[in-house]
Amino acid sequence: MGFFSKLFKKKKHQENDTDDWETVVYDRDDVDFSDEEERSRYIANCLEQMGEATREMNLLTGEYSLITSHLTDMEEIEALPEPQRRELDGIAGRLVALEQDSNRYRGRKNRMKDADFYRLREHEAEIQTGIEKLTECEVYGGKIKQDLQRLDRERHAYEYRRQELNNLMNNLRGMTVIFVTAFVLCILMLVVLQFVFRMDTKVGYLLAVAAVAVAVTVTWVKYTDDDRELHQVEIAVNKLILLQNKVKIRYVNNKNLTDYLRIKYGTESAAALKRLWVQYRREKEERREFAEAEAKAEYYRRQLLTKMSHYRIAAPERWVSQAAALLDKREMVEMRHELILRRQALRKQMDYNNGVAETARREIMDVAEKYPAYASEIKAMVAQYGAEDSAY
Template identity: 60%
Template sequence: MAWWNRLFKKKEPIQQEEDWEQLVYTRNGVNFDEEDQRKRYIVNCLEQIAEASKEIDLLTGEYTLVTSYLTDTDEIEALPAEQREEVNRVAGKLAGLEQERSRYREKKNRMRDADFYAIRKRENEIEEGIQKIRDGEKYGNLIRQDLHRLDGERHAYEYRRNELENLMNNQRGMAVIFLTALIVCVIMLVILQYAFEMDVYVGLFLAVGAGAVAISYVCIRYMDAGRELQRVEKTINKIIQLQNKVKIRYVNNCQLMEYLYLKYNTDSAAKLEKQWKMYQDEKEERKQFAEAEAKIEYYQKQLVQQLAGYRVQMPERWISQTAALLDKREMVEIRHELIQRRQVLRKQMDYNQEVAESARNEVKDIAATYPKYAQEILAMVERYDR
């Protein structure tokens, strides 16, 4: 009944984008007794661990930075009333000067203050951010193309696998038919010879020859289909392994883009680049306000010195966040944004940890399933750990 089930089994659907985050470990078509296949499968798992670990290392620094921002908000909120009043006094002076400059800008068609200060907060990293987002968008499109192509190839090979299984089933049936027909012909010829004393040697020779040729032809096609089926199974397994690698990159890229869009308050590199050019023009116009800028710089230094004395790790950040120092609602908004960014980073770190753990478990399971190769697998793991 096995061949009957294979004949009528359902085809596996092509994976959609929402399924790309799910890794698939399959050992179908992998012969672990063959060194090349065994090593290739283990190396694939180890490469997944290495890539996930690399991503975790890159994310840890940004996660620490965002956490330090949150710690600063706690330190400022916990200041005694007298110290907080002094901070608010300086912040109020700075905010007043900013308002004067804003009133001048409103007289002309200028860049919105919210956009200007949002970019100003990250002025030193905007160009790098634009390039990162542009590269991420380009890389994401390439990954999607690769995943669509791999899905198409996998579907094509699975379709071919079903064709080969059907072909093998048909060849088995034809072999049975030819053999039955040959036996019936031989029996009839024997009956004609002995019952009717007819000379049937030529007919017997032709029947046996034709049957042998037909059965040989069917057997050759059956064996060719079997060999091709093995090759197709191996190819499907290789595609699945490659999909796993690309899926990891797809998820990491999606989560990175989600974080960058949130960090730079944009939805595309083109939009951010347009805002950046507007900002540069605006900045050039504001050079004429040298006196106001000098006063702003003075109070900024005062604010930084004050906050630095209160265990604030990054006092420079609060130069552009005076509204948050004066208004608790603004401070709540900043904390909400930082918590969101940290959640995105944590989600990405957890995913990569899960990827690494899944790959490790797969390697451990293979070592347990094939204990005679455990030492070899352990040696490969130790080489990658170096």
């Protein structure tokens, strides 16, 4: 087993007893004090126990003093004469009320985002005009879309009619070719009948010429009418295209302006901006009230601090954050009870560490007495450790 297990050895039958874990046991039966290394190690471990306990005591003493000071302040406050206490409670009451108002504002769930608030505050002077402009752009944009849709329908109708006229004119040209071809064939047949078969074909020539003349005339008239209508349709289509281009330019400019205004005011629509504006005005008033409450609260904090500094209170600034306890006796009692429990716990820790340090000191003194030959060496180690601990 190692040196530490020998140094802090416990009885075997108490090995699982947690109460024994708190007891520091020194056992030097197996230590050879004639051996310089073992002797120095044993004394050094005792000194380390003293040093650790002392450092812990210093920390605990500071906390213990603070708690004691707080309890003393409570007693001083409760011992104040009635007029001074009423004055103190009056200041504390106003401070608590203002802090409650501030906490309600901070805890409000539907608070406006700071980014939205500061953006609208930046454009506060022009926000109403911005809402009107954005509303106008959205309404005008809707009308332009309707115009574009109407023009598009009209252009498609004219395009369909132009396709129909082209088909009709192609058909008429085909019919004209058929009529001419049929006329030529009729003439050839009549020529054959006249010169081969010696038949009288004068009437046939007249009928063929009359038929082809009528057919070509009707076809030509219809073709001319269709061509005239096609020309009018093409003119109308061109006019519609020009008009669409003008409307498209207005649409793009209006859309760009709308997008710019939405980016500028950080909104999706005029309606959303209007709702945000209403929320901003309400938020602005609430923030103003909050700022006034904070300023008043700070004033009463200074008043409370100044007033309490006139009495024998060690830490008046501590009561600025505990003003509610000055007004509620039950809270003051609970606070005192908690502080007393904490002080008792600290006292227990301090007594324990003080006992550890004292036990280690007595152990070192006992070793020096039992081994006087090494007393000067042990004394030098104690002095050196004390100097190092002070530097630490």
